[in-house]
Amino acid sequence: MTVPEVTVPEVTAHRLGLIAEIPVGEGRAYAVGSEQVAVFRLRDGTLRAMQAICPHAGGPLADGHTDATTVICPLHNHVFALADGACTNGDYTVRVFPVRDENGQVVIDI
Amino acid sequence: MQELIVVGNGMAGARVVEEILARGGGQRFRITMFGDEPYGNYNRIMLSHVLAGEGTDEIYLNPVEWYADNDVTLHAGVRVVRIDRFARKVFADDGTVLGYDKLIIATGSRTFFPPMEGMWVDDRTLTPGVFGFRTMDDTTAMLSYARGRRSAVVIGGGLLGLEAAYGLGRHGLDVRVVQSGPVLMNQQLDADAGAILRRVVEGLGISVQTGQRPSAIRSAGAVTGVVFGDGTAIDTEMVVVTAGIRPNVGLGVVSGLTVERAIVVDDQMRSVDDPDIYVVGECAQHRGQVYGLVAPLWEQTGVLADHITATDPAAAYHGSRNATKLKVAGVDLASMGIPGPERSDDEFVQFRQPHRGIYKSVVVRDGRLVGATLLGDVEKVAFLTQSFDRGLPLPEQRIELLFTLGGPEQAQGAAEMDDSVQVCNCNGVAKGELVGCVRDGTKSVTGVMAATRAGKGCGSCKSLVAQIVEWAADGAVEVEESASWYVSSIPLDKPALIEAVRARGLRSVSAVFDALAPQGEDAGSKMALASLLRTVWGRDYLDERDARFINDRVHANIQRDGTFSVVPRMSGGVTTAAELRRIADVADKFTIPMIKVTGGQRIDLLGVRKQDLPAVWAELDMPSGYAYGKSMRTVKTCVGTDFCRYGLGDSTQLGIDIEERYKGLESPAKMKLAVAGCPRNCSEAMVKDIGLVAVGEDRWEVYVGGAAGASVRKGDVLAVVTGRAEAMALTGRFMQYYRENARWLERTYDFVPRVGLEELTAILVEDRDGVVTGLDERMQASVEAYSDPWLEGGEPVTTGQFHDSLPLLPLPQVPVRDGTASPSGAGATV
Numbered sequence: 017m018t019v020p021e022v023t024v025p026e027v028t029a030h031r032l033g034l035i036a037e038i039p040v041g042e043g044r045a046y047a048v049g050s051e052q053v054a055v056f057r058l059r060d061g062t063l064r065a066m067q068a069i070c071p072h073a074g075g076p077l078a079d080g081h082t083d084a085t086t087v088i089c090p091l092h093n094h095v096f097a098l099a100d101g102a103c104t105n106g107d108y109t110v111r112v113f114p115v116r117d118e119n120g121q122v123v124i125d126i
Numbered sequence: 127m128q129e130l131i132v133v134g135n136g137m138a139g140a141r142v143v144e145e146i147l148a149r150g151g152g153q154r155f156r157i158t159m160f161g162d163e164p165y166g167n168y169n170r171i172m173l174s175h176v177l178a179g180e181g182t183d184e185i186y187l188n189p190v191e192w193y194a195d196n197d198v199t200l201h202a203g204v205r206v207v208r209i210d211r212f213a214r215k216v217f218a219d220d221g222t223v224l225g226y227d228k229l230i231i232a233t234g235s236r237t238f239f240p241p242m243e244g245m246w247v248d249d250r251t252l253t254p255g256v257f258g259f260r261t262m263d264d265t266t267a268m269l270s271y272a273r274g275r276r277s278a279v280v281i282g283g284g285l286l287g288l289e290a291a292y293g294l295g296r297h298g299l300d301v302r303v304v305q306s307g308p309v310l311m312n313q314q315l316d317a318d319a320g321a322i323l324r325r326v327v328e329g330l331g332i333s334v335q336t337g338q339r340p341s342a343i344r345s346a347g348a349v350t351g352v353v354f355g356d357g358t359a360i361d362t363e364m365v366v367v368t369a370g371i372r373p374n375v376g377l378g379v380v381s382g383l384t385v386e387r388a389i390v391v392d393d394q395m396r397s398v399d400d401p402d403i404y405v406v407g408e409c410a411q412h413r414g415q416v417y418g419l420v421a422p423l424w425e426q427t428g429v430l431a432d433h434i435t436a437t438d439p440a441a442a443y444h445g446s447r448n449a450t451k452l453k454v455a456g457v458d459l460a461s462m463g464i465p466g467p468e469r470s471d472d473e474f475v476q477f478r479q480p481h482r483g484i485y486k487s488v489v490v491r492d493g494r495l496v497g498a499t500l501l502g503d504v505e506k507v508a509f510l511t512q513s514f515d516r517g518l519p520l521p522e523q524r525i526e527l528l529f530t531l532g533g534p535e536q537a538q539g540a541a542e543m544d545d546s547v548q549v550c551n552c553n554g555v556a557k558g559e560l561v562g563c564v565r566d567g568t569k570s571v572t573g574v575m576a577a578t579r580a581g582k583g584c585g586s587c588k589s590l591v592a593q594i595v596e597w598a599a600d601g602a603v604e605v606e607e608s609a610s611w612y613v614s615s616i617p618l619d620k621p622a623l624i625e626a627v628r629a630r631g632l633r634s635v636s637a638v639f640d641a642l643a644p645q646g647e648d649a650g651s652k653m654a655l656a657s658l659l660r661t662v663w664g665r666d667y668l669d670e671r672d673a674r675f676i677n678d679r680v681h682a683n684i685q686r687d688g689t690f691s692v693v694p695r696m697s698g699g700v701t702t703a704a705e706l707r708r709i710a711d712v713a714d715k716f717t718i719p720m721i722k723v724t725g726g727q728r729i730d731l732l733g734v735r736k737q738d739l740p741a742v743w744a745e746l747d748m749p750s751g752y753a754y755g756k757s758m759r760t761v762k763t764c765v766g767t768d769f770c771r772y773g774l775g776d777s778t779q780l781g782i783d784i785e786e787r788y789k790g791l792e793s794p795a796k797m798k799l800a801v802a803g804c805p806r807n808c809s810e811a812m813v814k815d816i817g818l819v820a821v822g823e824d825r826w827e828v829y830v831g832g833a834a835g836a837s838v839r840k841g842d843v844l845a846v847v848t849g850r851a852e853a854m855a856l857t858g859r860f861m862q863y864y865r866e867n868a869r870w871l872e873r874t875y876d877f878v879p880r881v882g883l884e885e886l887t888a889i890l891v892e893d894r895d896g897v898v899t900g901l902d903e904r905m906q907a908s909v910e911a912y913s914d915p916w917l918e919g920g921e922p923v924t925t926g927q928f929h930d931s932l933p934l935l936p937l938p939q940v941p942v943r944d945g946t947a948s949p950s951g952a953g954a955t956v
Contacts, residue, residue, distance in 0.1 A: 037925045038926070039672065039924040039926075040672060041670065041671070041672025042671065042679075044929055044931075045929070045932060046933065047933040047934050052932060054931070059636060059672070068931065068933075069935075073686065074686075074687065074932075075688065076676075076684075076688045077931075078931040079679075079684065079688075079931045080676070081649040081650070081652050081653065081673075081675065082649050082672065083646075083647040083648050084646065088649050090675065090677075090684055091684065092579065092582075093579060093650075094579075095649070105577055105578070105579055106579070
């Protein structure tokens with residue numbers, strides 16, 4: 017019996033800044049290496065992160081409206097699930113990243 | 127030359143001869159006609175007008191000379207009693223015997239006299255004072271008998287009965303219509319329509335009695351009364367019987383033709399027993415139908431003539447659709463097809479307004495009009511008749527079959543559109559995608575809009591999207607209860623939501639979600655709620671920045687590449703050299719990709735990076751023009767009286783004053799205003815959300831609900847007011863009413879027709895509901911709560927308010943224009 021080969025992508029933790037710099041319910045965008053990332057601080061305090069650019073027409077997702085589960089692109093109202101990046105009204109997906117609060121700091125694994 | 131004999135000289139007989147002659151039948155046939163009335167040919171339809179004394183000039187269709195002129199031999203007053211089909215001869219009651227090659231039977235029908243005691247003196251003679259209403263003789267006899275009489279009873283409340291009653295009423299008789307069933311004109315109308323017609327008819331002074339069957343006519347030499355089945359009786363000097371007609375089929379029966387309700391014919395209008403005998407009109411039965419109206423006659427005679435003259439040997443009659451109008455002055459009634467739904471999937475749209483005598487309904491089956499009734503308002507009759515006759519595609523908003531709606535019009539029906547036609551231009555959604563979405567199981571308009579994003583851009587295609595969804599769902603559209611909700615996450619319409627917000631003191635968007643939204647926070651509802659709370663609470667609104675749309679967070683309009691456009695306020699479109707210099711300097715300093723004059727008479731600096739916004743505002747040193755919000759945008763003006771030699775009012779100053787006073791007010795959708803100094807309308811005030819037009823002597827027309835964007839609509843004149851102060855006040859009052867009552871993103875061009883101009887006038891101008899003071903006060907509070915948002919540039923409200931959201935992209939991505947290239951395709955704002 018052979019075990020299938022699993023490739024684990026290399027992940028690095030990045031410290032992006034203070035959580036307090038993201039207003040409650042809003043998002044802010046960060047450059048992480050060559051990646052642009054939008055980090056959202058939800059109204060219940062949860063952090064979420066995904067790619068900053070909408071795959072539809074390049075809209076800035078960090079400028080979108082959020083609730084507990086979704087963000088809406090401000091350009092054409094595509095709705096993306098914060099958990100897995102799936103679009104509920106279009107055939108798109110965005111990458112999502114693990115993000116956490118470490119002593120008031122936003123830390124993301126990319 | 128063949129012998130053609132036409133039995134019957136009524137409308138059918140004469141018409142068919144005309145049609146045959148028109149096809150060159152005069153060369154083919156020697157034509158002989160028999161008519162048992164001693165006249166030329168007349169238009170039976172007009173007898174109602176003759177009875178009513180409304181002129182008889184046009185009643186004769188063909189005078190006696192016409193027959194001679196066309197080499198037609200007419201035997202007037204002669205009745206054909208038998209046909210010998212094997213010898214091909216007809217026998218008339220005056221002894222005439224004539225041979226034929228082709229024969230046409232057009233004997234029509236006669237009045238049906240229901241069996242009633244006292245109706246007849248003998249087998250052929252009616253009791254004096256009893257009349258049918260079918261022929262010229264009937265009509266003239268009735269007219270001469272009615273002279274000096276005071277009362278008449280009409281038995282039968284159908285079309286003909288009402289026309290008879292009206293006609294006799296015009297001669298001063300007290301007329302009572304007796305209908306044994308419960309509904310007037312029950313052949314054409316359902317109970318609702320019949321009840322409204324009854325009110326209208328009674329309004330003409332005709333009394334109506336339903337539900338009682340007359341059983342006998344009382345007489346003493348002449349009519350004295352009518353007795354009913356229950357023994358009651360009414361006195362009357364005259365009785366007109368209009369209880370139906372019976373086809374004259376005796377000739378067919380004695381000649382051995384197949385007769386059921388009438389003489390049975392094939393699609394070429396030939397007797398099914400004899401290819402040389404044609405039958406046309408009310409004595410013909412085609413596919414089980416016997417028609418008693420005139421329109422089918424025209425179709426039948428056309429087919430018959432085509433066939434008999436061999437003009438079109440393949441001509442075939444496929445049956446007619448019944449349509450009729452009541453010919454009673456002051457009563458507009460048109461009916462066609464069936465009065466109500468008959469199958470479970472028939473669509474039925476009905477409108478009743480009894481006190482105005484208005485009833486309208488349509489029945490739609492498989493997307494085709496199969497019935498319509500219009501009483502009291504026949505504005506739509508031409509359109510409906512056409513749709514009914516030709517089976518044209520119908521507007522999917524079925525209500526448009528009954529009313530001309532304001533607002534956006536759709537030139538094309540949903541059914542006719544090709545699948546590839548783009549419906550939503552903003553989001554690039556074609557008809558096919560909408561249809562696919564419906565086929566995949568989403569059967570509500572809102573559901574399809576959410577799934578495809580159609581209608582989610584400028585919104586102007588929403589009604590077309592709705593039409594297509596309805597068409598694709600084949601009538602099985604699910605109306606979501608949520609359609610009336612102000613936002614999808616809270617099950618309340620706008621008035622109820624405002625009430626709840628006020629009653630529970632909910633001052634922030636998060637408080638509203640906590641208190642009223644079953645599922646809690648909803649991203650898509652935030653902007654609408656923020657707008658509503660700001661309108662309700664004004665200065666006391668608890669602003670949560672995340673509830674704002676990005677445009678309202680940074681007070682600029684986001685562009686396709688994530689840059690923003692900056693439009694400073696330039697009230698009334700009036701600027702100064704100093705302002706222009708500053709704008710030019712800012713454009714240079716920040717390398718503004720494009721400077722554009724907007725349609726709203728302002729200057730737009732496009733392609734500004736988010737992080738540059740505060741500096742741009744600071745250097746401009748001008749207030750925000752709100753070109754980014756769902757708010758009062760701009761007031762266009764013309765040069766009015768100061769410079770224009772035609773100006774009737776100082777439109778420039780009034781425009782500036784309005785813009786200064788109502789600047790930045792949030793509203794359900796953007797508001798664009800204009801003021802024109804005369805009706806030449808140079809500032810296009812008549813197609814603005816609110817437009818003021820000077821008409822001289824300091825008077826201003828106040829237009830509301832105009833549009834010249836994705837929809838084009840001329841505004842309605844809400845009022846003509848005197849003085850600029852009045853004009854300003856009414857402008858503000860309308861705005862406040864719109865702010866408090868319009869649905870989210872409902873432009874005034876939809877709002878005004880929805881509420882209705884009369885209603886708006888009553889509320890805002892006449893103060894019918896006593897709400898004017900409150901509206902004015904709340905508007906004043908909103909005005910006082912204003913502060914220029916561009917002041918936030920110096921002191922950001924949140925950390926990183928103007929932080930770049932696409933940090934690795936060199937912005938602007940849009941092309942930088944130096945003014946030498948010809949611009950194209952840029953999205954402009956005002």
